[in-house]
Amino acid sequence: MAYYTRDNLPSGSVLGPRRPTINEFFLSSYTLSIYEGCEIGCPYCDGWAYTPRALNERVNVPFDLVERLEVELADIDQRDLIAISTLSDPYQPAEQSYHITRQVLQLLADKGQPCLVLTKGVGIKEDFSLLQKINEQSLAIVMTTLLTVDRYLAEKIEGKAYPPALRLEMLAAAKKAGLPIGVALVPIIPYVNDTDYSMSSLLRACIEIGVDFFVWDFLHIPNVRHRFRINQILASIGSYPPSYYRDIYHEQPLPSVEYRAERSTELLRRCDNLNLASRVPQRVFAGKLRPANEAAILLKHAAFRDVTHGRVHLANMHRELADLIYRGEPIPAKLRTTPLWPQMETILGELPLPTGDI
């Protein structure tokens, strides 16, 4: 069990600066971490790589977070979405005692600020009424991370997280409460949860509860310390010697381009066959965020498909346009040349379009 500290947050912004580029998975312009440290302690979590002590050993409960967030919310655009996620689960055990996440959601509900909550906790069910209130005014999305539906494998790679079946049940309840729901297969761990069987069973479970979208990303190994930890996971699963990873990672933080392209192509094909959106579908966020955000998200989602299908030039153009629009910089005439132009025109409305190119 972790020990809890109750320090105020360090000086500086709670939300941090507005992201320079919109997050295409979570639609977010800001990221908010509620607790510092995570008692759930999934062994693969990036958080281990960045903290000097064990990630799950100490959890700081920031008592001044809500007060400071309230001040900062007054200065941000009410149609910018805040993702509550990152290296510290908002519904880890500390939430049962301190309810900091609940207080944050209450604040967002008072303001109607859109949010997305990513959690492996099921305590979020008690806060559905707050999320419904936010969703009525703008947008509130509930997501969980699922690496597998095999509870025995999950026990080995997800620390103290609730079993997959309970998280799926939580998502189904969120859906019933009228909230959009998504699943993140993050990370794909080579040789552990990237098999055809693992992907099929996970996607089938998602379809059964009617998830609105499904996203994925790959295991990030940012340093030697984390590589050692990942090797321990592989050893605990027992099937694969760590040397297998040398072929895929080549000592780099991410798997090879070829590996990622092959897995993404396969997952995209499966999602398309199941009619399951592989990013948050537009119907979920249409008219609920800043128009520039909405346009940027669509362009980034198009870029994801482009790159997966090998249209690299088009993908680069879509990403570049997405960032320009999102940041409110002059929109180049090149925007008219994308296949998404009719949608852009509808979303961006009367914004002046200069004739110059980029």
Ligand code: SF4
């Ligand atoms: S629940 Fe999330 S933040 Fe916490 S250890 Fe697991 S992956 Fe990391």
